[in-house]
Amino acid sequence: MKGVNFVNLRDCGDPVSAAVRYAEQGADEICWLNITADDESWRDLLAQVERAAVEVDVPVTVGGGVKEERHVRDLLAAGADKVSINSAALRDPGLVDECAAAHGSQCIVVAIDAKRGGEGWRAHVAGGRVATEVDAVAWAGEAVARGAGELLVTSMDTDGTKQGYALDLLGAILDTVTVPVIASGGAAGPEHVADALAAGCSAALAASIFHDGTYTVEEVKDACRSRGLPMR
Amino acid sequence: MTVVLVDYGSGNLRSLRAAMERAGSDVTVADDPATVASAKRLMVPGQGAAGPTMATLRRTGLERAIRSAVADGAYLLGVCVGLQLLFDASAEDDTPCLGFLPGRVERLDGAARLPHMGWNDVEPVGPPHPLAAGLPACAYFAHSYAVTDAGPAAVAETEVDGVRFTSMVAAGRVAGAQFHPERSAGAGLEMLRGFLQWSDAA
Numbered sequence: 252m253k254g255v256n257f258v259n260l261r262d263c264g265d266p267v268s269a270a271v272r273y274a275e276q277g278a279d280e281i282c283w284l285n286i287t288a289d290d291e292s293w294r295d296l297l298a299q300v301e302r303a304a305v306e307v308d309v310p311v312t313v314g315g316g317v318k319e320e321r322h323v324r325d326l327l328a329a330g331a332d333k334v335s336i337n338s339a340a341l342r343d344p345g346l347v348d349e350c351a352a353a354h355g356s357q358c359i360v361v362a363i364d365a366k367r368g369g370e371g372w373r374a375h376v377a378g379g380r381v382a383t384e385v386d387a388v389a390w391a392g393e394a395v396a397r398g399a400g401e402l403l404v405t406s407m408d409t410d411g412t413k414q415g416y417a418l419d420l421l422g423a424i425l426d427t428v429t430v431p432v433i434a435s436g437g438a439a440g441p442e443h444v445a446d447a448l449a450a451g452c453s454a455a456l457a458a459s460i461f462h463d464g465t466y467t468v469e470e471v472k473d474a475c476r477s478r479g480l481p482m483r
Numbered sequence: 484m485t486v487v488l489v490d491y492g493s494g495n496l497r498s499l500r501a502a503m504e505r506a507g508s509d510v511t512v513a514d515d516p517a518t519v520a521s522a523k524r525l526m527v528p529g530q531g532a533a534g535p536t537m538a539t540l541r542r543t544g545l546e547r548a549i550r551s552a553v554a555d556g557a558y559l560l561g562v563c564v565g566l567q568l569l570f571d572a573s574a575e576d577d578t579p580c581l582g583f584l585p586g587r588v589e590r591l592d593g594a595a596r597l598p599h600m601g602w603n604d605v606e607p608v609g610p611p612h613p614l615a616a617g618l619p620a621c622a623y624f625a626h627s628y629a630v631t632d633a634g635p636a637a638v639a640e641t642e643v644d645g646v647r648f649t650s651m652v653a654a655g656r657v658a659g660a661q662f663h664p665e666r667s668a669g670a671g672l673e674m675l676r677g678f679l680q681w682s683d684a685a
Binding site: 330 | 497531595598603621627666668669
């Protein structure tokens with residue numbers, strides 16, 4: 252089965268009711284990213300994650316701004332099924348080992364923001380804005396070797412462009428790792444989602460096409476079914 | 484109907500508890516052997532690896548409590564790693580397990596990508612079983628190890644990349660689901676209801 256995920260609950264008003272709504276519409280998983288909260292709102296955030304654990308009946312991945320193992324621990328304890336780590340892992344790769352050892356690879360997603368540069372793609376930090384010298388594909392391999400159970404790969408080249416996902420980047424990463432890879436960034440519609448899944452991604456993540464009401468989850472899944480992709 | 488959910492620190496029980504309550508059960512989350520041993524219906528959840536999980540169950544006295552409950556006729560449902568622990572042993576960490584069901588848990592090496600993470604079809608096998616009443620259905624999996632041949636205890640099977648493994652088991656009053664029923668939407672809820680209604684005193 253391939254998965255269609257909804258992302259960016261942050262922009263949704265009440266993220267928990269948005270998650271429930273999308274789950275009811277058939278979203279296979281929910282990703283709540285860019286949760287970055289200062290210490291004051293961390294407790295509020297955890298309370299919302301707790302509500303989501305009770306009210307949503309499909310997997311919920313939470314991340315964006317997770318900096319330390321204790322954040323991962325708190326989010327999992329609050330009920331997140333998976334926690335995504337990005338910049339913090341790139342800065343300190345040992346964080347991946349630490350979190351995977353403590354909580355199990357199946358709940359640790361390493362998110363990678365990549366943009367074309369040099370011979371291939373460079374990994375970016377700070378919400379994808381700041382380039383590093385780290386080769387994104389090599390980092391993907393290292394993150395998995397350190398215990399990441401899943402990779403969430405966002406192309407900074409395609410994100411927001413509505414030109415589709417970066418199939419070249421995804422292909423390079425799919426050839427490098429044997430964990431599930433989630434495509435992110437660039438989908439304008441159902442065919443783009445189908446393209447990413449047909450290319451070997453286990454799931455495709457989209458936000459604005461659902462959030463803006465342009466397409467429904469069912470429309471995207473129907474397009475995938477027409478392409479022969481197994482869909483729930 | 485009360486179900487005791489065994490809390491051995493395996494991870495968050497919030498969503499599983501909520502799902503059980505949605506299914507119509509009162510839930511007692513218990514980390515003490517006495518409550519677990521006297522349970523008539525219990526669930527053993529689990530995330531993470533077989534080795535540390537069995538070690539924790541042993542150390543806390545919960546292994547003995549689970550065995551005692553089962554010996555007294557309790558209905559038991561193991562979920563995810565909880566299903567794997569029902570068998571003789573797991574190749575993961577080379578761990579001896581509870582041995583309620585004959586068989587060995589192995590790594591799903593035939594799968595193209597591990598963990599096997601995502602939704603997949605659960606198909607009933609063998610004679611109809613109350614736990615399989617809602618099958619076939621699609622459920623959410625997140626695991627790298629599985630039992631590929633549970634013999635007559637197999638109630639449902641799932642295929643990934645051409646490899647079939649046992650996704651639900653039941654023998655006597657001991658049962659298990661390899662998927663996460665609390666994360667499997669309507670299909671998961673259906674299975675949990677099946678567990679609550681399961682009675683061999685028909």
